[in-house]
Amino acid sequence: MNIIIQSTLKTLQKSKTLLDSLNDDDLCDASLAPYYSSIGSHIRHILDFYDCIFNLNSDSTIDLTARSRNKDVESKCGCAKNYLNEIIERLSIADFDMNGIVEVIDDLGLGKTKIKYTLGAIFAQANSHTIHHYAIINYILKGLNISFNDTGFGYNPTTPKTITLN
Numbered sequence: 001m002n003i004i005i006q007s008t009l010k011t012l013q014k015s016k017t018l019l020d021s022l023n024d025d026d027l028c029d030a031s032l033a034p035y036y037s038s039i040g041s042h043i044r045h046i047l048d049f050y051d052c053i054f055n056l057n058s059d060s061t062i063d064l065t066a067r068s069r070n071k072d073v074e075s076k077c078g079c080a081k082n083y084l085n086e087i088i089e090r091l092s093i094a095d096f097d098m099n100g101i102v103e104v105i106d107d108l109g110l111g112k113t114k115i116k117y118t119l120g121a122i123f124a125q126a127n128s129h130t131i132h133h134y135a136i137i138n139y140i141l142k143g144l145n146i147s148f149n150d151t152g153f154g155y156n157p158t159t160p161k162t163i164t165l166n
Contacts (some may be wrong), residue, residue, distance in 0.1 A: 040074035
């Protein structure tokens, strides 16, 4: 299995651990300022990104603006777990040419644009995107006083570790 997919699966395992520790009320609580987003909305957003990659069309185009945005994933842990497991299963069995060129449609703030990527690059971006959203989720967890025991959650692997001197 490709190292990018292995890394992605390791990163997504954190979603599984998180979802196992939450209830539906925690998942959809959007009471924290300033953005009033929920853990569930970030989980859904993460998984939608991967789903868009899997919806690669016959023209080798991935449309990141065509997200499913299933509200049940944002509010029901069971639905979120099912969606996560579906993404993990698809990643586990897929055989991607990571050097294959794809055209990615995205909106960078000035309307839709097309960008050439390799499949490896879009999967690497998806993994970094996931970690970025974990950082936001970590902020929400702290603000809602929800304990989640993963000291690396939301930190990029290249982030320097704080050294404690005795």
